[in-house]
Amino acid sequence: MHENRYEQPRNTLPRGPAYLPHVLTTLKRGRADHFRQALRVSPPTFDALVTELQNDPIFFNDSNHPQLPVDQQLAVALYRFGHDGNAASIQSVANWAGLGKGTVHLITRRVMTAVLRPGFMQSAVRMPTPEEKDEAKHWVRNHSCRRWRHGWCFVDGTLIPLDQRPTWYGESYFDRKCNYSLNFQVCIIH
Structure with a gap:
Protein backbone atom coordinates (compact mmCIF):
# COMPACT_ATOMS: atom_id res chain seq x y z
CA MET A 1 0.00 0.00 0.00
CA HIS A 2 2.81 2.43 0.79
CA GLU A 3 4.34 1.66 -2.57
CA ASN A 4 1.25 2.02 -4.78
CA ARG A 5 -1.04 4.26 -2.65
CA TYR A 6 -4.11 2.51 -4.05
CA GLU A 7 -5.96 -0.51 -2.72
CA GLN A 8 -7.92 -1.13 -5.92
CA PRO A 9 -6.58 -1.24 -9.47
CA ARG A 10 -6.84 2.14 -11.17
CA ASN A 11 -9.04 2.45 -14.20
CA THR A 12 -7.85 5.15 -16.52
CA LEU A 13 -10.41 7.39 -18.15
CA PRO A 14 -10.13 7.13 -21.93
CA ARG A 15 -9.82 10.58 -23.47
CA GLY A 16 -11.55 11.66 -26.62
CA PRO A 17 -10.10 14.13 -29.09
CA ALA A 18 -9.40 17.55 -27.60
CA TYR A 19 -11.21 20.62 -28.93
CA LEU A 20 -8.42 22.97 -27.80
CA PRO A 21 -6.19 22.56 -30.91
CA HIS A 22 -9.19 23.24 -33.16
CA VAL A 23 -9.93 26.48 -31.28
CA LEU A 24 -6.31 27.69 -31.43
CA THR A 25 -5.84 26.91 -35.12
CA THR A 26 -9.01 26.75 -37.19
CA LEU A 27 -11.36 28.96 -35.20
CA LYS A 28 -8.73 31.56 -34.39
CA ARG A 29 -7.92 32.10 -38.07
CA GLY A 30 -11.27 31.50 -39.71
CA ARG A 31 -14.09 31.98 -37.21
CA ALA A 32 -13.30 34.72 -34.71
CA ASP A 33 -16.91 34.65 -33.48
CA HIS A 34 -16.61 30.98 -32.44
CA PHE A 35 -13.15 31.61 -30.97
CA ARG A 36 -14.63 34.44 -28.88
CA GLN A 37 -17.49 32.20 -27.81
CA ALA A 38 -15.06 29.57 -26.49
CA LEU A 39 -12.46 31.83 -24.83
CA ARG A 40 -14.43 35.06 -24.29
CA VAL A 41 -11.76 37.22 -25.97
CA SER A 42 -11.03 38.12 -29.59
CA PRO A 43 -8.03 36.55 -31.37
CA PRO A 44 -6.01 39.84 -31.30
CA THR A 45 -6.66 40.23 -27.56
CA PHE A 46 -5.66 36.62 -27.01
CA ASP A 47 -2.42 37.12 -28.96
CA ALA A 48 -1.64 40.29 -27.00
CA LEU A 49 -2.14 38.42 -23.71
CA VAL A 50 0.13 35.60 -24.85
CA THR A 51 2.82 38.12 -25.86
CA GLU A 52 2.62 39.84 -22.46
CA LEU A 53 2.63 36.61 -20.43
CA GLN A 54 4.98 34.34 -22.36
CA ASN A 55 8.18 35.49 -20.63
CA ASP A 56 6.83 35.14 -17.09
CA PRO A 57 9.07 32.81 -15.05
CA ILE A 58 6.07 30.73 -13.94
CA PHE A 59 5.98 29.20 -17.43
CA PHE A 60 9.59 28.00 -17.25
CA ASN A 61 10.86 25.10 -15.20
CA ASP A 62 13.44 22.37 -15.43
CA SER A 63 13.47 20.16 -18.51
CA ASN A 64 12.32 17.13 -16.47
CA HIS A 65 8.78 18.55 -16.39
CA PRO A 66 8.06 20.30 -19.69
CA GLN A 67 5.02 22.55 -19.79
CA LEU A 68 2.47 23.15 -22.49
CA PRO A 69 3.02 26.26 -24.63
CA VAL A 70 1.76 29.48 -23.04
CA ASP A 71 -1.00 29.94 -25.64
CA GLN A 72 -2.48 26.55 -24.74
CA GLN A 73 -2.25 27.25 -21.02
CA LEU A 74 -3.91 30.65 -21.43
CA ALA A 75 -6.66 29.12 -23.60
CA VAL A 76 -7.43 26.48 -20.94
CA ALA A 77 -7.62 29.12 -18.20
CA LEU A 78 -9.79 31.46 -20.29
CA TYR A 79 -12.12 28.61 -21.22
CA ARG A 80 -12.47 27.70 -17.56
CA PHE A 81 -13.06 31.32 -16.48
CA GLY A 82 -15.58 31.89 -19.26
CA HIS A 83 -17.93 29.10 -18.23
CA ASP A 84 -19.97 28.32 -15.17
CA GLY A 85 -22.02 25.51 -13.78
CA ASN A 86 -21.20 22.05 -15.08
CA ALA A 87 -19.22 23.48 -18.02
CA ALA A 88 -16.71 24.98 -15.58
CA SER A 89 -15.98 21.76 -13.72
CA ILE A 90 -12.38 20.66 -13.86
CA GLN A 91 -13.42 17.40 -15.53
CA SER A 92 -15.37 19.24 -18.22
CA VAL A 93 -12.46 21.60 -18.93
CA ALA A 94 -10.07 18.65 -18.95
CA ASN A 95 -12.26 16.85 -21.50
CA TRP A 96 -12.42 19.99 -23.68
CA ALA A 97 -8.65 20.44 -23.59
CA GLY A 98 -7.68 16.75 -23.68
CA LEU A 99 -5.75 17.07 -20.41
CA GLY A 100 -5.84 15.60 -16.94
CA LYS A 101 -7.74 17.30 -14.13
CA GLY A 102 -4.54 17.99 -12.21
CA THR A 103 -3.04 19.68 -15.25
CA VAL A 104 -6.06 21.98 -15.57
CA HIS A 105 -5.63 22.98 -11.91
CA LEU A 106 -1.89 23.65 -12.37
CA ILE A 107 -2.48 25.65 -15.56
CA THR A 108 -5.10 27.82 -13.86
CA ARG A 109 -2.74 28.50 -10.98
CA ARG A 110 0.14 29.40 -13.34
CA VAL A 111 -1.94 31.78 -15.45
CA MET A 112 -3.35 33.55 -12.40
CA THR A 113 0.14 33.87 -10.89
CA ALA A 114 1.38 35.52 -14.09
CA VAL A 115 -1.66 37.81 -14.42
CA LEU A 116 -1.49 38.98 -10.80
CA ARG A 117 2.20 39.91 -10.91
CA PRO A 118 2.68 43.66 -10.34
CA GLY A 119 4.47 44.12 -13.68
CA PHE A 120 1.56 42.75 -15.70
CA MET A 121 -1.05 44.55 -13.60
CA GLN A 122 0.72 47.89 -14.07
CA SER A 123 0.86 47.45 -17.83
CA ALA A 124 -2.67 46.07 -18.25
CA VAL A 125 -4.73 48.00 -15.70
CA ARG A 126 -4.32 51.76 -15.62
CA MET A 127 -6.32 54.95 -15.47
Missing part, protein backbone atom coordinates in the same frame (compact mmCIF):
# COMPACT_ATOMS: atom_id res chain seq x y z
CA PRO A 128 -6.67 56.88 -18.74
CA THR A 129 -4.46 59.85 -19.47
CA PRO A 130 -5.98 63.37 -19.60
CA GLU A 131 -5.79 63.20 -23.41
CA GLU A 132 -7.71 59.91 -23.45
CA LYS A 133 -10.34 61.38 -21.13
CA ASP A 134 -10.77 64.42 -23.40
CA GLU A 135 -11.08 62.21 -26.47
CA ALA A 136 -13.70 60.07 -24.69
CA LYS A 137 -15.65 63.20 -23.62
CA HIS A 138 -15.61 64.44 -27.21
CA TRP A 139 -16.96 61.08 -28.41
CA VAL A 140 -19.72 61.08 -25.77
CA ARG A 141 -20.71 64.64 -26.70
CA ASN A 142 -20.98 63.73 -30.41
CA HIS A 143 -22.53 60.25 -30.13
CA SER A 144 -24.69 60.34 -27.03
CA CYS A 145 -26.91 62.50 -24.87
CA ARG A 146 -25.70 66.12 -24.57
CA ARG A 147 -26.21 66.03 -20.81
CA TRP A 148 -23.53 63.35 -20.55
CA ARG A 149 -20.94 65.54 -22.31
CA HIS A 150 -18.63 65.55 -19.26
CA GLY A 151 -18.69 61.77 -19.01
CA TRP A 152 -15.60 59.88 -20.10
CA CYS A 153 -16.18 56.28 -19.04
CA PHE A 154 -18.80 53.57 -18.79
CA VAL A 155 -18.95 51.33 -15.74
CA ASP A 156 -20.37 47.86 -15.96
CA GLY A 157 -20.57 45.23 -13.28
CA THR A 158 -20.99 41.53 -13.70
CA LEU A 159 -21.08 38.51 -11.44
CA ILE A 160 -18.56 35.75 -11.97
CA PRO A 161 -20.10 32.55 -10.57
CA LEU A 162 -17.99 30.26 -8.41
CA ASP A 163 -18.50 26.52 -8.70
CA GLN A 164 -18.62 26.08 -4.92
CA ARG A 165 -18.91 28.03 -1.69
CA PRO A 166 -15.54 29.49 -0.64
CA THR A 167 -14.18 27.97 2.56
CA TRP A 168 -13.40 31.27 4.27
CA TYR A 169 -16.25 33.75 4.67
CA GLY A 170 -18.36 31.79 2.20
CA GLU A 171 -21.58 33.58 3.13
CA SER A 172 -20.01 36.85 1.93
CA TYR A 173 -19.94 35.47 -1.62
CA PHE A 174 -23.66 34.57 -1.73
CA ASP A 175 -25.29 36.93 -4.24
CA ARG A 176 -28.82 38.13 -5.00
CA LYS A 177 -29.21 35.38 -7.62
CA CYS A 178 -28.64 32.69 -4.96
CA ASN A 179 -25.19 31.73 -6.27
CA TYR A 180 -21.70 32.07 -4.87
CA SER A 181 -19.90 34.62 -7.04
CA LEU A 182 -17.38 37.44 -7.30
CA ASN A 183 -18.47 40.91 -8.36
CA PHE A 184 -16.32 42.31 -11.15
CA GLN A 185 -16.53 45.92 -12.31
CA VAL A 186 -15.06 47.23 -15.53
CA CYS A 187 -14.50 50.87 -16.37
CA ILE A 188 -14.37 51.46 -20.13
CA ILE A 189 -13.60 54.55 -22.16
CA HIS A 190 -15.12 54.65 -25.63
Whole structure:
Protein backbone atom coordinates (compact mmCIF):
# COMPACT_ATOMS: atom_id res chain seq x y z
CA MET A 1 0.00 0.00 0.00
CA HIS A 2 2.81 2.43 0.79
CA GLU A 3 4.34 1.66 -2.57
CA ASN A 4 1.25 2.02 -4.78
CA ARG A 5 -1.04 4.26 -2.65
CA TYR A 6 -4.11 2.51 -4.05
CA GLU A 7 -5.96 -0.51 -2.72
CA GLN A 8 -7.92 -1.13 -5.92
CA PRO A 9 -6.58 -1.24 -9.47
CA ARG A 10 -6.84 2.14 -11.17
CA ASN A 11 -9.04 2.45 -14.20
CA THR A 12 -7.85 5.15 -16.52
CA LEU A 13 -10.41 7.39 -18.15
CA PRO A 14 -10.13 7.13 -21.93
CA ARG A 15 -9.82 10.58 -23.47
CA GLY A 16 -11.55 11.66 -26.62
CA PRO A 17 -10.10 14.13 -29.09
CA ALA A 18 -9.40 17.55 -27.60
CA TYR A 19 -11.21 20.62 -28.93
CA LEU A 20 -8.42 22.97 -27.80
CA PRO A 21 -6.19 22.56 -30.91
CA HIS A 22 -9.19 23.24 -33.16
CA VAL A 23 -9.93 26.48 -31.28
CA LEU A 24 -6.31 27.69 -31.43
CA THR A 25 -5.84 26.91 -35.12
CA THR A 26 -9.01 26.75 -37.19
CA LEU A 27 -11.36 28.96 -35.20
CA LYS A 28 -8.73 31.56 -34.39
CA ARG A 29 -7.92 32.10 -38.07
CA GLY A 30 -11.27 31.50 -39.71
CA ARG A 31 -14.09 31.98 -37.21
CA ALA A 32 -13.30 34.72 -34.71
CA ASP A 33 -16.91 34.65 -33.48
CA HIS A 34 -16.61 30.98 -32.44
CA PHE A 35 -13.15 31.61 -30.97
CA ARG A 36 -14.63 34.44 -28.88
CA GLN A 37 -17.49 32.20 -27.81
CA ALA A 38 -15.06 29.57 -26.49
CA LEU A 39 -12.46 31.83 -24.83
CA ARG A 40 -14.43 35.06 -24.29
CA VAL A 41 -11.76 37.22 -25.97
CA SER A 42 -11.03 38.12 -29.59
CA PRO A 43 -8.03 36.55 -31.37
CA PRO A 44 -6.01 39.84 -31.30
CA THR A 45 -6.66 40.23 -27.56
CA PHE A 46 -5.66 36.62 -27.01
CA ASP A 47 -2.42 37.12 -28.96
CA ALA A 48 -1.64 40.29 -27.00
CA LEU A 49 -2.14 38.42 -23.71
CA VAL A 50 0.13 35.60 -24.85
CA THR A 51 2.82 38.12 -25.86
CA GLU A 52 2.62 39.84 -22.46
CA LEU A 53 2.63 36.61 -20.43
CA GLN A 54 4.98 34.34 -22.36
CA ASN A 55 8.18 35.49 -20.63
CA ASP A 56 6.83 35.14 -17.09
CA PRO A 57 9.07 32.81 -15.05
CA ILE A 58 6.07 30.73 -13.94
CA PHE A 59 5.98 29.20 -17.43
CA PHE A 60 9.59 28.00 -17.25
CA ASN A 61 10.86 25.10 -15.20
CA ASP A 62 13.44 22.37 -15.43
CA SER A 63 13.47 20.16 -18.51
CA ASN A 64 12.32 17.13 -16.47
CA HIS A 65 8.78 18.55 -16.39
CA PRO A 66 8.06 20.30 -19.69
CA GLN A 67 5.02 22.55 -19.79
CA LEU A 68 2.47 23.15 -22.49
CA PRO A 69 3.02 26.26 -24.63
CA VAL A 70 1.76 29.48 -23.04
CA ASP A 71 -1.00 29.94 -25.64
CA GLN A 72 -2.48 26.55 -24.74
CA GLN A 73 -2.25 27.25 -21.02
CA LEU A 74 -3.91 30.65 -21.43
CA ALA A 75 -6.66 29.12 -23.60
CA VAL A 76 -7.43 26.48 -20.94
CA ALA A 77 -7.62 29.12 -18.20
CA LEU A 78 -9.79 31.46 -20.29
CA TYR A 79 -12.12 28.61 -21.22
CA ARG A 80 -12.47 27.70 -17.56
CA PHE A 81 -13.06 31.32 -16.48
CA GLY A 82 -15.58 31.89 -19.26
CA HIS A 83 -17.93 29.10 -18.23
CA ASP A 84 -19.97 28.32 -15.17
CA GLY A 85 -22.02 25.51 -13.78
CA ASN A 86 -21.20 22.05 -15.08
CA ALA A 87 -19.22 23.48 -18.02
CA ALA A 88 -16.71 24.98 -15.58
CA SER A 89 -15.98 21.76 -13.72
CA ILE A 90 -12.38 20.66 -13.86
CA GLN A 91 -13.42 17.40 -15.53
CA SER A 92 -15.37 19.24 -18.22
CA VAL A 93 -12.46 21.60 -18.93
CA ALA A 94 -10.07 18.65 -18.95
CA ASN A 95 -12.26 16.85 -21.50
CA TRP A 96 -12.42 19.99 -23.68
CA ALA A 97 -8.65 20.44 -23.59
CA GLY A 98 -7.68 16.75 -23.68
CA LEU A 99 -5.75 17.07 -20.41
CA GLY A 100 -5.84 15.60 -16.94
CA LYS A 101 -7.74 17.30 -14.13
CA GLY A 102 -4.54 17.99 -12.21
CA THR A 103 -3.04 19.68 -15.25
CA VAL A 104 -6.06 21.98 -15.57
CA HIS A 105 -5.63 22.98 -11.91
CA LEU A 106 -1.89 23.65 -12.37
CA ILE A 107 -2.48 25.65 -15.56
CA THR A 108 -5.10 27.82 -13.86
CA ARG A 109 -2.74 28.50 -10.98
CA ARG A 110 0.14 29.40 -13.34
CA VAL A 111 -1.94 31.78 -15.45
CA MET A 112 -3.35 33.55 -12.40
CA THR A 113 0.14 33.87 -10.89
CA ALA A 114 1.38 35.52 -14.09
CA VAL A 115 -1.66 37.81 -14.42
CA LEU A 116 -1.49 38.98 -10.80
CA ARG A 117 2.20 39.91 -10.91
CA PRO A 118 2.68 43.66 -10.34
CA GLY A 119 4.47 44.12 -13.68
CA PHE A 120 1.56 42.75 -15.70
CA MET A 121 -1.05 44.55 -13.60
CA GLN A 122 0.72 47.89 -14.07
CA SER A 123 0.86 47.45 -17.83
CA ALA A 124 -2.67 46.07 -18.25
CA VAL A 125 -4.73 48.00 -15.70
CA ARG A 126 -4.32 51.76 -15.62
CA MET A 127 -6.32 54.95 -15.47
CA PRO A 128 -6.67 56.88 -18.74
CA THR A 129 -4.46 59.85 -19.47
CA PRO A 130 -5.98 63.37 -19.60
CA GLU A 131 -5.79 63.20 -23.41
CA GLU A 132 -7.71 59.91 -23.45
CA LYS A 133 -10.34 61.38 -21.13
CA ASP A 134 -10.77 64.42 -23.40
CA GLU A 135 -11.08 62.21 -26.47
CA ALA A 136 -13.70 60.07 -24.69
CA LYS A 137 -15.65 63.20 -23.62
CA HIS A 138 -15.61 64.44 -27.21
CA TRP A 139 -16.96 61.08 -28.41
CA VAL A 140 -19.72 61.08 -25.77
CA ARG A 141 -20.71 64.64 -26.70
CA ASN A 142 -20.98 63.73 -30.41
CA HIS A 143 -22.53 60.25 -30.13
CA SER A 144 -24.69 60.34 -27.03
CA CYS A 145 -26.91 62.50 -24.87
CA ARG A 146 -25.70 66.12 -24.57
CA ARG A 147 -26.21 66.03 -20.81
CA TRP A 148 -23.53 63.35 -20.55
CA ARG A 149 -20.94 65.54 -22.31
CA HIS A 150 -18.63 65.55 -19.26
CA GLY A 151 -18.69 61.77 -19.01
CA TRP A 152 -15.60 59.88 -20.10
CA CYS A 153 -16.18 56.28 -19.04
CA PHE A 154 -18.80 53.57 -18.79
CA VAL A 155 -18.95 51.33 -15.74
CA ASP A 156 -20.37 47.86 -15.96
CA GLY A 157 -20.57 45.23 -13.28
CA THR A 158 -20.99 41.53 -13.70
CA LEU A 159 -21.08 38.51 -11.44
CA ILE A 160 -18.56 35.75 -11.97
CA PRO A 161 -20.10 32.55 -10.57
CA LEU A 162 -17.99 30.26 -8.41
CA ASP A 163 -18.50 26.52 -8.70
CA GLN A 164 -18.62 26.08 -4.92
CA ARG A 165 -18.91 28.03 -1.69
CA PRO A 166 -15.54 29.49 -0.64
CA THR A 167 -14.18 27.97 2.56
CA TRP A 168 -13.40 31.27 4.27
CA TYR A 169 -16.25 33.75 4.67
CA GLY A 170 -18.36 31.79 2.20
CA GLU A 171 -21.58 33.58 3.13
CA SER A 172 -20.01 36.85 1.93
CA TYR A 173 -19.94 35.47 -1.62
CA PHE A 174 -23.66 34.57 -1.73
CA ASP A 175 -25.29 36.93 -4.24
CA ARG A 176 -28.82 38.13 -5.00
CA LYS A 177 -29.21 35.38 -7.62
CA CYS A 178 -28.64 32.69 -4.96
CA ASN A 179 -25.19 31.73 -6.27
CA TYR A 180 -21.70 32.07 -4.87
CA SER A 181 -19.90 34.62 -7.04
CA LEU A 182 -17.38 37.44 -7.30
CA ASN A 183 -18.47 40.91 -8.36
CA PHE A 184 -16.32 42.31 -11.15
CA GLN A 185 -16.53 45.92 -12.31
CA VAL A 186 -15.06 47.23 -15.53
CA CYS A 187 -14.50 50.87 -16.37
CA ILE A 188 -14.37 51.46 -20.13
CA ILE A 189 -13.60 54.55 -22.16
CA HIS A 190 -15.12 54.65 -25.63
